[in-house]
Amino acid sequence: MTAAVFEAGGKQYTAKAGDVLNIALTEGKVGSKIVFDKVLSTFSDGKANFGSPYLKGKTVEAKILKHDKAKKIIVFKFKKTKGYQRKQGHRQDYTQIEITKIA
Numbered sequence: 001m002t003a004a005v006f007e008a009g010g011k012q013y014t015a016k017a018g019d020v021l022n023i024a025l026t027e028g029k030v031g032s033k034i035v036f037d038k039v040l041s042t043f044s045d046g047k048a049n050f051g052s053p054y055l056k057g058k059t060v061e062a063k064i065l066k067h068d069k070a071k072k073i074i075v076f077k078f079k080k081t082k083g084y085q086r087k088q089g090h091r092q093d094y095t096q097i098e099i100t101k102i103a
Contacts (some may be wrong), residue, residue, distance in 0.1 A: 001017075002016065002043070002044040002102045003015065003042070003102070004039055004041065005039070006038055006041045006043045006060045007038040007051045009023055009026065012040065015051070015060065015102075016102075017100065017101060021062075021096070021098075021099070022094045024093075025095050026064075026095045028095075029064065030064050030066055031064065032054070032063070032064055033063055034061070034097065035062075036060040037054075037058075038061070039051065039060060046054070060099060061099075061102075061103065062099050063097065063098050063100055064096075067096075069092065069093055069094070071091070072089050072090065072091050073089070073090050074089055076088075
C-alpha cells in the first residue's frame with residue numbers, strides 16, 4: 001500500500017488510494033479530476049522517500065466529490081462590566097475529494 005503526504009491550500013494531508021478527504025476549497029467541477037504535484041513524501045513497502053521540499057515526478061490524483069460548507073461555529077466576544085458583546089457565526093468552505101492514484 002502506497003501512502004503520500006501532499007500539500008494543498010497551504011495545508012499538508014496524508015493519503016492512501018481510496019481515501020476521502022476534506023481540503024480547502026479548490027477550483028474544479030464535481031466529478032472532474034484534480035492533480036496535486038506538491039508531494040512532500042511517499043511511503044511504500046516499509047521505505048520512505050522525502051523531498052527537499054517536494055519530490056520530482058510524483059503526483060497525487062483525486063476526483064472531486066462535492067463542494068460544501070462545514071458545520072457552523074460561533075465566535076462570541078465578551079467583556080464583563082463594559083457592556084460589550086459580539087456574536088458572529090462562520091462556515092468554512094471545503095472541497096471533498098477521493099484519492100484515486102498516487103503516481
